[in-house]
Amino acid sequence: MSAALATSLPAEIVQITTDAYTEPFWLAAKEDRLVAPKCADCGTFRLPPTPFCPECRSKAVDWTELSGRAEVFSYSVVHGFPGLPDITLVAAVLDLPDAPGARLIGNIVDVDPAVVHIGMPVTVQFSTISDGWKVPQFRPLD
Amino acid sequence: MTAGDVAVVGVGSTPYYRRGGSAPQSIVDLAGQAILAACEDAGLAVTDIDGFAYYSMAGAGYGQAMDTAVFMETLGIPEVTFSATLTSGGGGSAGSVGLARAAIVSGDANVVVSVMALQQDRGRLGEVFALVPPDPLSSFLKPAGLSGPGHLMSVLTRRHMHDYGTRREAFAEVALSQRANALNRPDAIMRKPLTEDDYWNARMIADPLCLYDFCLETEGAVAVITTSADRAKDLRQKPVPVVAAVHGGHRDWGRAFSWYGMPRETFASSGHAAIAEHLYGRAGVTAEDIDVALLYDHFSPMVVMQLEDYGFCKKGEGGPFVESGAVRYKGGSIPVNTHGGQLSEAYIIGMTHIKEGVEQMRGTAINQVADAELALVTGGPAHLPVSGLILGQAS
Numbered sequence A: 001m002s003a004a005l006a007t008s009l010p011a012e013i014v015q016i017t018t019d020a021y022t023e024p025f026w027l028a029a030k031e032d033r034l035v036a037p038k039c040a041d042c043g044t045f046r047l048p049p050t051p052f053c054p055e056c057r058s059k060a061v062d063w064t065e066l067s068g069r070a071e072v073f074s075y076s077v078v079h080g081f082p083g084l085p086d087i088t089l090v091a092a093v094l095d096l097p098d099a100p101g102a103r104l105i106g107n108i109v110d111v112d113p114a115v116v117h118i119g120m121p122v123t124v125q126f127s128t129i130s131d132g133w134k135v136p137q138f139r140p141l142d
Numbered sequence B: 001m002t003a004g005d006v007a008v009v010g011v012g013s014t015p016y017y018r019r020g021g022s023a024p025q026s027i028v029d030l031a032g033q034a035i036l037a038a039c040e041d042a043g044l045a046v047t048d049i050d051g052f053a054y055y056s057m058a059g060a061g062y063g064q065a066m067d068t069a070v071f072m073e074t075l076g077i078p079e080v081t082f083s084a085t086l087t088s089g090g091g092g093s094a095g096s097v098g099l100a101r102a103a104i105v106s107g108d109a110n111v112v113v114s115v116m117a118l119q120q121d122r123g124r125l126g127e128v129f130a131l132v133p134p135d136p137l138s139s140f141l142k143p144a145g146l147s148g149p150g151h152l153m154s155v156l157t158r159r160h161m162h163d164y165g166t167r168r169e170a171f172a173e174v175a176l177s178q179r180a181n182a183l184n185r186p187d188a189i190m191r192k193p194l195t196e197d198d199y200w201n202a203r204m205i206a207d208p209l210c211l212y213d214f215c216l217e218t219e220g221a222v223a224v225i226t227t228s229a230d231r232a233k234d235l236r237q238k239p240v241p242v243v244a245a246v247h248g249g250h251r252d253w254g255r256a257f258s259w260y261g262m263p264r265e266t267f268a269s270s271g272h273a274a275i276a277e278h279l280y281g282r283a284g285v286t287a288e289d290i291d292v293a294l295l296y297d298h299f300s301p302m303v304v305m306q307l308e309d310y311g312f313c314k315k316g317e318g319g320p321f322v323e324s325g326a327v328r329y330k331g332g333s334i335p336v337n338t339h340g341g342q343l344s345e346a347y348i349i350g351m352t353h354i355k356e357g358v359e360q361m362r363g364t365a366i367n368q369v370a371d372a373e374l375a376l377v378t379g380g381p382a383h384l385p386v387s388g389l390i391l392g393q394a395s
């Protein structure tokens, strides 16, 4: 394959911060589990996690474990990052079939960027970043 | 149409500089020069200013800010009765004139200045998302490596191309037509023609966007002075009435490309549909009445999407509309960014579009649209609020 495979940023330069609303997502990711907050009153999913359900204002949340399957809604092929001029990243916005209405943003990795397309089915994997956290990434579904 | 109750009476700017070129001047110095130039243009003394109406949280690029008390201290402005800013970022540029109007119509202030100054020596705005540490919300975005606003908007662009068949040829036409508009402007940063070859051979930064789809990295300041229609009659310039000014937006757009949760049709848009509806409603006009459009052009595809949201063409038809030559100054049906815009003249976070709108309505623009009676000016497609402004002619 001639094209550079898409990768992700080096673990040591990727950081996240959490708060009371988002921490359950990141704690699950540390265990290689993809979860999303579902309103315990009306069933609406939302991402990122926020204090209220935007449909019914409930604060009650069921953290629902997802299959990890996703579909590319849109994406960009990014050439370079400050300090890393030669890196190639596929940054994608992903629909989650088992959390309708919620989207994740993540890299599609180990793939020739030319084969990525809108509607492409992908599946989650987790990659370690700074401070022992993990972020969801995606690879094509075999 | 209702004549405006307030009017823009003065515009002023510094020279425009490439990134790093305005040193050793400070933000206060640059903004002060623009404010003084706008007062001179209006025939007002700087001591007449009694209000400040900012946008972008009174920020001045990455890590710097403007402050009313500092301006009062160094410019000798004796007293202010209004000092406020729109929230968020460049989406509010056109709306800052509406904030000035709010101050004047409410009776809180009489002579209100809106100003933006920009320097990028401490940090490039094009890398801002890599420079600022993550918060709990942006932690869901930043790990993917979309380091600047153009990278983020390239994802919206890809969806627009997928949904409607929009081609890069349309983005090239935006870049080339705006460059053509900059060539005869003494203050423009880019005064060499941009060719098809230049565009198609350019480096891809965030595919589908290439170098020439990104705005310039420039520095400088622009200030605009608004006052009541009554007072405007006695000043130096022909008043330019504010026909309508709107800021805000719909939850479906919200945090936009920092969120990416927009419904499909809104995702592939500029987020300005709600602004356009209110703006035309208040002005009592439609897109057909607009003679020149100064559309915030941080990235060329967002011009295409604004043309749709403002009704110059149907949703999804922005690509073919632009490719037809409709936005050209010479021969186009709706001249867009006659000043060269942020892609070719200078990027001062939207303020150059207000300046050009005022000059078009005065009839003094370098690339004057003949018999232009209404100018549309927009703020950046961005995190809400976004904004729009219609400028007109004094009756």
Ligand SMILES: [Zn+2]
Residues within 6 Å of the ligand: A039, A040, A041, A042, A043, A044, A053, A054, A055, A056, A057, A058
């Ligand atoms: Zn709910």
